[in-house]
Amino acid sequence: MANENRNSAHWGALAQFATPADLYHACEKVRDAGFSKWDAHTPFPVHGLDKAMGMQQSKLPWIVLGAGLTGAALAFWMQTWMSAIAYPLIISGKPYWSWQAFIPITFELGILFAAFGAVFGMMALNRLPMLWHPLFRSRRFERVTDDAFFISIESTDPKFDARATLELLTEFGATHVELVE
Amino acid sequence: MSHGHHSMELKPEAIRLAENSTWRKLPMIAGIIGLASLAATMGLAGDDPKGALLSYLTALMFVISIGVGASFFVTIQFLTRAGWSVVVRRLMENLMAPLFLFIVLFIPILLNLDVIYKWTNPELQNPDSPYFDYLAVVKAPYLNESFFTGRSIFYLVALAAIGWFFYSRSTGQDESGDKEVTRKLQFLSAPAIMILALVSTFAAVDWVMTLDFHWFSTIFGVYWFAGSFLVALCTTILLVLGLKKSGLLDGVVTVEHYHDLGKLTFGFVVFWTYIAFSQYFLIWYANIPETTMWFGLRLDGTWSGASVLLALGHFVIPFAFLMPRTLKRIPLTLGIAAAWLVFMHYLDMYWLIMPTAHPEGPQPGLIDLTALLGVGGLYFAVFGWALGRRALIPEKDPRLPESLAFENF
Incomplete structure (x- = not known):
């Protein structure tokens, strides 16, 4: 793996949220904090999430x-x-x-x-088909297809800092945060 | 979702015409223009009663299609229990209300069937006459003046009844706030849409297709419906944009509703084309003289320019123009597309009807304009009256909050 441009030994940070509304507002804050390499994961489409994430029109x-x-x-x-x-x-x-x-x-x-x-x-x-993803290492992430809402921020993001990012996500309302290998 | 940014309290000045609003002058202005233009049309008829009556029929078929298209739109919204469209539905209901006018406006046509329709000629039925026409004989049980007049009155009364019923019930809900009204209209929209489908099909066949009674096209009713729905959508877009320009419907009709109206318009541009090409294609393939004659008149010679303009202007240009998402969300570009398509629908009606009057080539004249302003003026006078009488949206509709908060993905 070409890890030289990662700011950390980890793949990134994962934060869990209790409700779609919490996730929605956290996305707005992550967007406004200026992160670029991050994603939201939900069991079903959440209306308006693309705007909260600041996503551009698709090509x-x-x-x-x-x-x-x-x-x-x-x-x-x-x-x-x-x-x-x-x-x-x-x-x-x-x-x-x-x-x-x-x-x-x-x-x-x-x-x-x-x-x-x-x-x-x-x-x-979307770089599909993608049969494996580092987030699958997290046990908690298994619930993403069931009833849990997540934000992941990759360590390749220039703003990523293992400790500070986890603290920030907790501040944004995460019920649980962790680093993914 | 929890990010609702619409306040559910509607500002009364956004959904009601002010006492001094310019829109309140619409019934008066349109009414005067309408009556004056109808008088002018009669004056201009002069030595060509057939041409004049066909110009008038073109205007009738154009304007009535706005009301018929609006009737389909409203009944479909009730039938599907649509949420997004509630804020524009009242404008469509106001376009349904004037349908009763056509009971009177069709009288000049019904009194002059023998001038307009060749199948009325009794010589066609006479085996000893040089004009004897076998097709006229076999079609006579259907195509005779009394049955035709009876059918026409039935269509006009049915359209007027459906138009007035949906208009008056929906506006009645503004006062009572009774949710039962919505439930009842949902139930009745099913039979209403079946009646509309049959009436609009047979009306288009009778009033337009029988101008050339040798010709027949089984898809003709659908063709007219496709144009009707399109022109109703485009008229509504123009009305919404006009009302917004006067500071009305602020925060009620949003760019999301523009986008959906634009998508439907785009869809019906494609649908019209699909039907128009299907009609042409089968007749071209089968190559049966009595059906190719109709297209021969329009595609060869002096009418071919109008046909090419129709193909480009009713399909190619709006298809490309309305494709990008952005252009459907900008009021100016959406308005340009809607105005252009209203004009194209008029050309479509002209192209269907006027070659009968002028087989030698298009002769657009002042009488076409006065007939259009006459029928359209009276229609929009009644529309303007309905617009000022009640709120601009069904303010007590149970799905109104859903429509106000509507967003496209």
């Missing part, structure tokens, strides 16, 4: 747009090439290049590629 829409346009253009070009150039056939007396007939497949392939762009783009941006 995903641009990936979806690019993929969708690529799919549509590819389908239209493919049909043009097949029907009018490579293997021209007269079908029900229509011209070889009958653009009307190409629209449904152009539309469908545009949608298909856009959907692929959305799913695989989302996975790439």
